[in-house]
Amino acid sequence: MNSVIFSFFSGSGFLDLGFEKAGFDVVFVNEINKSFINAYEYSRQLMGHSIPKYGYHTGSIDDYLEERDECSLAESVKAEQASGKLVGFVGGPPCPDFSVGGKNKGQAGENGKLSQSYIDCIKKFEPDWFVFENVKGLWRTKKHREFYESLKSELSNAGYVLDNRLINSLEFGVAQDRDRIILFGIKKTKINSEAKFEWEKYMKYPNGVAFNFDWPGTNKFGETPTFPADFPEDLTIQYWFNKNEVETHPNAKAHFTPRAGLAKFLVIEEGDTSKKSYKRLHRYRYSPTAAYGNNEVHLHPYKARRLSAAEALAIQSLPKEFQFPQEMTLSAMFKTIGNGVPYLFSYGIASTIKDYLEM
Template sequence: MNFIDLFSGAGGLSEGFIKAGFNPIAHVEMDTHACNTLETRLIYHKLKAENKLDHYYNYLNNKTSREKFISVFGDMLLSKSVLNVSIGGKNNDDIFRKIDELSGDKGIDLVIGGPPCQAYSLVGRARDKDGMKNDPRNYLYKEYAKFLKNYDPTVFVFENVIGLITADEGKYFKNMKAYFKRIGYELDYTIQNSADFGVLQKRKRIILIGWRKNSNFNYPKFSKVNKSWKVQDLLTDLKKLKPGEQNHITKYEKASTDYLNKFELRNGVDFVTQHIARPHNERDLEIYKIAVNKWLKKEERLKYPDLPERLKTHKNEKSFVDRYKVVDPNGYSHTMVAHIAKDGHHYIYPDTKQIRSLSVREAARIQSFPDDFYFEGGRSAAFRQIGNAVPPLMAKEIALEISKAL
């Protein structure tokens, strides 16, 4: 079954569907770094199918330049399938034309994707003086719908933040559902927590699924997995890092855990990429140490008013008081968001012997990306792609259930 992925990001949703047996025809994404990541990952899948992954590992180990990697192991069809363009307006005609060239007479069975969520998120609305009411991203679902009208897929999957339900007192969500029905789709939605799919993160999202009227399809029922795993099952095998340590390639320090094996996050080779930590100033490190001790000893979060006066930099002790947050090693991480690209204060590593924020690889693991998934564009770009992504483990289970229902 063939699919196109809209607002693809780094491809977390797509990764799950590919692993469930679906065939990607095209990805549409406006961020250049994310498009490079998508292209790298598509070549990975191509080389894996051809039993030639040693070429991919050579690229990860800097033995092959990106230019050579793309030119030798990519192909024209694959390169054309990642469309680095924003959806909407005059761009759509060009996007349709390119997807038509890629799909030929295959047709599109499925459309997946989730428009940028800032306009719907509770945080975004709280920070905007107009509550994001005038943000054009509120209406990106209409752009999404143009692809449904053009390709008439059997099913579509629309993922977004739960704030979508309450945005503008529920008007946007009501209008969205009515719009999808008007163009010929039955639909239903549930709020799903990624923790129920094996992801070690509390991340609630709307999973809206639509299906063509008169098709024999029902909204899937998703099974919940065993919740005995903990974040520490993700972290113990990785090299200890100092703040700012930038080793592109590191060796695993310990054997794989049951969790990493069960959900296939370790990839079977003896190295890992992008286990790199951002630098921190002395003040932040002192605050991190206080936060870690407070959490590990009492399971209490550090609030800004609790800081010693010498560590405070402003007098506002009522807004964003929970800026510093330690990841819980004995449970599930709090939600990973793209703000981690700007600072690591909300994702402090839970160990007094490693006072720092999460590395890129640790953040990727919390989002359930396998270790052989490489994020292009540098540290900040990688963090942003990870924070914006749909966890691949969750995506795979959704895809498998959709496959059964079809």
């Protein structure tokens, strides 16, 4: 693989891990949240990944635009390109300002502005290709879509050819109903005229196929539901709990405990995800979007408690070897999990890009 990655808004590295599994070399990592980047370093070391060539950087992406950072991003990018490598920028700017269930402030919000900063960074440092990841609200909400289209126009005018798709994580075999935009861009000068970007090549359940199965409804809490026939077991919560051995995972006991007792945890049926706040997952169904903030509480399918970090990581399809440091706060754990791109989703996109670049 003759391509390297400069990673922005890296969180705890879920997106980057998928790209590394596909064969890319992550040489630069930027994340403003110190707790997240500490977890990134910790997990990488445990999993045997090397330290990025240009290191880990905590700070705002605006530091590079205004040249306030001691690292010369321009020099690093040019050095890799001079050595014959294709340089890719990969990032998903924080998205609550575009989320349907979030702040909805759009491009004027503090987080919304970071999408423009990322595009400005691409235009300034001119990677050979890039990935921009964000929530479906940027695609489906009229005022946000106008902003998204303006970003695409800027990139086109800067010499990039673009392709984008709204993708559900279920399409890549993740047990989670989670929509995300993926925008891929490549310099016109780097295009192979015979290459085609095949979005569905690595999708196991493309185009909504996963929603067509006869999924179970709800069961009274404490009852054992019947295992359904003729449906994809790999899209169920229980499959991933078993696969990741969540009961013995180092983060198995990392879960919030209720202040007001267990009463509410005992009456919500297994599989009842209809409420705005308390949602109990079903062991034989996929999870709703792994969002653990804004008073959204996801309950274990058959235990009277909230999900553990180990279980939430499994829902994000992370390898069982991935773990958080024990000193990391619960709030930080669940925030970075909810912000992260599912590992299998990332691996699928990365594999598609790899094939495209190698044609």
